[in-house]
Amino acid sequence: MIENGISEVYFYFLVSGILVFLLTKLIKETEKYCYYHFNKIYCLHCCIIRKKLPKKEQEFLALKVPFYNKLSNTQKKVFEHRVAIFVVNYRFKSRGGLEISKDMKLLLAASAVTLTFGFRNTRFPMLDIILLYPKKYTSVITKKIHKGAYNPRLKTLVFSWEDFLLGNKIINDNINLGIHEFTHVIHLNSHKKKDLNSVIFKREFRALKKMIYNDVTLKKKLQTSGYIRKYGFKNQYEFIAVLLECFIETPKEFKALFPQIYKRIKKMLNFNFLGY
Missing domain, CATH: 1.20.5 (Single alpha-helices involved in coiled-coils or other helix-helix interfaces)
Structure with missing residues (x-):
């Protein structure tokens, strides 16, 4: 029996x-x-059980995260759920005597959630640790001074906290360290994973590069407009990271200057909300 x-x-x-x-x-x-x-993408924000943030943390997001304030009440609940999930999914470490507070974790999570709000799966398989320095730091790998970096081999994302905060404080200069570095994570993740959002990101970026390569006039305008900072032309990884900073911070100006590129990035991130 x-x-x-x-x-x-x-x-x-x-x-x-x-x-x-x-x-x-x-x-x-x-x-x-x-x-x-x-x-x-159907059932984009579907979730059987949603985590809730305490009222104090909701108020903090409303005070510090402009993107959050643009959302509907339903979308805000999704945003809060994803922030709560992010905070428990990753390990936060620091150097230089920096003490990591809950508010710091919320701000880091908010950057990632903002960038991936059009994704269904917001988990980064190629990220485990978020390492914070008080200010710019000297990398033990490159021996150069950095504001931020992503090491896929170590699954570690590094930030100068001072520069991260500065990127959040000035919301229209197209320089946002959080968005920039999380873009690197998404980009490299798209090379390794086959979930729908990774497939879309990779496909649309490939189409974007081809479009720019074949359009000499567009390429020249990108280089001379002054809208895209020079660092973005270093390589393809910095290029897309800088473009996404512009897309998040000054979408109306981006759309007016480069409507074709804007359309590609909108599809790449599946940003079909908030008038994007």
């Missing part, structure tokens, strides 16, 4: 596991089909 019982339980779990696997596969393929044919 015991052996039969064990066999039945094993069979039950085996069948259940297979069904869950097949159902997950079906959902993912259906999702891709819907996006490619209807250009839409």
Whole structure:
């Protein structure tokens, strides 16, 4: 009787596991089909159980995060849930005697959630640790002074806290360290992962590079307009990071100057809300 019982339980779990696997596969393929044919990601902000932030933390976001204030009440709940998830998903470490507060974690999470608000899956598999320095620091790897850096091998994202705060304080200069460095995480993640958002990001960025390469006039305008800072032309990784800083901070100006590029980035991030 015991052996039969064990066999039945094993069979039950085996069948259940297979069904869950097949159902997950079906959902993912259906999702891709819907996006490619209807250009839409369904159930973008669906969640069975949402985590809530205490009222004090909600008020903090309202005070410090302009993007959060633009959201509807329903969208704010999604934003809060994702911030709460982010804070517990990653390890926060510091150097130079910097003490990490809950408010600091909330601000870091808010940067990541803002950038990925058009994504369904906001977990970064290639990120485990967020390391904070009080100010600019000398990298042990490059031996150069940095404001921020992403090391995919160590799954670590590094920030100068002073410069991170400055990027959040000035909201229209197209310099935002949080957005910049989290873009690097998303970009490299898209090379390794096959979830829908990674596929979209990679595909749209490839199309964007091709469009600029084939349009000499557009390329020259990018280089001479003064809108895109020079650091963005260092390589493809810095280019997309700087573009996304502009997209988040000054979307109206971006759209007016470079409507074709703006459209690509909008699709890349699936930003179909807030008038983007």
